[in-house]
Amino acid sequence: MKKRFVTILGLFLIMSSLALGVACSSGDTGGTDAASSTKTTLKVNGSDDFKFNPSSLTAKAGTIEIALTNTGVVDHSFVIEGKDLNIVATAGQTERGSIALTAGTYSFVCDIVGHKEAGMVGTLTITE
Numbered sequence: 052m053k054k055r056f057v058t059i060l061g062l063f064l065i066m067s068s069l070a071l072g073v074a075c076s077s078g079d080t081g082g083t084d085a086a087s088s089t090k091t092t093l094k095v096n097g098s099d100d101f102k103f104n105p106s107s108l109t110a111k112a113g114t115i116e117i118a119l120t121n122t123g124v125v126d127h128s129f130v131i132e133g134k135d136l137n138i139v140a141t142a143g144q145t146e147r148g149s150i151a152l153t154a155g156t157y158s159f160v161c162d163i164v165g166h167k168e169a170g171m172v173g174t175l176t177i178t179e
């Protein structure tokens with residue numbers, strides 16, 4: 052049962068990367084309006100000393116993809132306060148999530164119990 056799950060997960064990962072490859076190559080052909088389909092990927096690490104690194108992120112307005120890498124042992128999350136984005140990464144894993152944001156300053160936190168209070172917070176600045 053567990054082996055079967057791993058196999059399915061493996062297939063899913065392979066199919067996901069294939070889909071990503073197709074998406075990237077279609078973008079390279081310039082067939083779509085690049086300006087309106089801009090996606091910015093921001094990489095951020097979460098660690099067991101209750102810090103995001105970097106704790107200040109900046110991007111242009113549009114679709115923002117957050118790639119959260121957990122460099123620690125316990126779970127960490129990336130939640131933009133007041134927005135519908137909640138990414139949870141387990142130890143050693145990188146998890147991604149996307150959200151469309153307009154210009155402004157947003158606070159992000161790790162919402163695992165006690166982490167925000169321990170200082171696991173940061174600021175995301177979105178410019179025009």
Ligand SMILES: [Cu+2]
Nearest residue numbers: 127128161166
């Ligand atoms: Cu955390």
